[in-house]
Amino acid sequence: MKQLLLFLLVFYCTEATAQSLDYRILKSVNHIDSRFVHQSSDILSNTTTYISFGIPAGMGLYSLISKDKELFLDAVYVGSTLCEVAVISYGLKHMTRRERPYNTYNNIICRDEVQSSSFPSGHTSAAFSVATALSITYPKWYVIAPSFLWAGGVGFARMYEGVHYPTDILCGAVLGAGSAWLNYKLNQWLIRKYEPKKWF
Numbered sequence: 350m351k352q353l354l355l356f357l358l359v360f361y362c363t364e365a366t367a368q369s370l371d372y373r374i375l376k377s378v379n380h381i382d383s384r385f386v387h388q389s390s391d392i393l394s395n396t397t398t399y400i401s402f403g404i405p406a407g408m409g410l411y412s413l414i415s416k417d418k419e420l421f422l423d424a425v426y427v428g429s430t431l432c433e434v435a436v437i438s439y440g441l442k443h444m445t446r447r448e449r450p451y452n453t454y455n456n457i458i459c460r461d462e463v464q465s466s467s468f469p470s471g472h473t474s475a476a477f478s479v480a481t482a483l484s485i486t487y488p489k490w491y492v493i494a495p496s497f498l499w500a501g502g503v504g505f506a507r508m509y510e511g512v513h514y515p516t517d518i519l520c521g522a523v524l525g526a527g528s529a530w531l532n533y534k535l536n537q538w539l540i541r542k543y544e545p546k547k548w549f
Contacts (some may be wrong), residue, residue, distance in 0.1 A: 374515045375450055378508040379457055387460075390506035394461060394472065397503050401431055401475040404483070426536050427482040434478040434528040435471065438521065442466045451511040460510040470513045470521035476500035477525030485533050500525070 405428030412420035447468035451459035465471075480496035504518040513521075 371514045371516050372450075372454065375508055375511075375513075376454075376457065378505065379450075379511050381509060386509060389502070390460070390509045393499070393502045393506040394510060397472045397476055400499070401479050402428075404479055405431060422536075422540070423486050426486065426532065427479060429536075430478045430482045430529045430532040431475060433532060434474045434525050437524060437528065438469055438471045438474045439465075441469055441524075442471070447514075447517070449512055450514055457511045459512070461512050463512055467513055468517050468520065469524055470504065470507050470517045472507055473500070473504040473513070473518050473521030474525040474528075476503040477522045478529050479525075481526040481529035482533070485529060 405424050408420055408424035408427065411417070412424055442465055445468045446466045449459075449463065449467045450457045451462075477500045480500035483496050484493040500522070504513075504522060507513040508515060508518060
């Protein structure tokens with residue numbers, strides 16, 4: 350009985366500390382007073398969906414025009430990773446139903462009112478899934494650096510807009526990157542197993 354009470358006490362204290370840290374980080378980001386941060390965050394949030402879906406769509410379209418089988422497979426990989434992480438993210442949102450920060454705390458400024466739940470960040474998971482998939486497919490610094498700079502910027506923007514906690518962003522990033530890596534391994538196995546000879 351004593352061990353159970355001690356465990357519950359430690360768990361409660363740890364959870365309270367983590368929640369307090371989550372809020373403090375969010376508040377410091379959300380209250381940044383900068384015109385540049387405001388404008389860039391707005392752009393990053395608004396273009397996330399277009400960029401995330403536009404990249405694999407553009408790759409796929411160009412591969413069909415140029416009859417490039419390798420590029421077609423890359424487009425399928427990036428696109429399928431994005432679709433998978435979107436399904437997982439929205440499934441988790443439906444299960445957790447975490448309130449948005451601006452709904453929980455009066456001093457959090459809301460810059461993008463949304464109705465879905467907070468955990469995890471769908472924008473961040475999408476951005477990191479595409480960034481990781483592109484970095485795995487094209488492991489060059491000029492692909493990796495801008496991809497992850499953009500994905501990190503998306504996560505920062507969602508906190509600045511007051512719609513996500515840091516833990517929402519962290520989980521979204523891990524979910525996106527992890528899905529891209531697992532999907533890459535799965536695609537490698539499928540290609541080795543079936544060895545498609547002709548796609549066009």
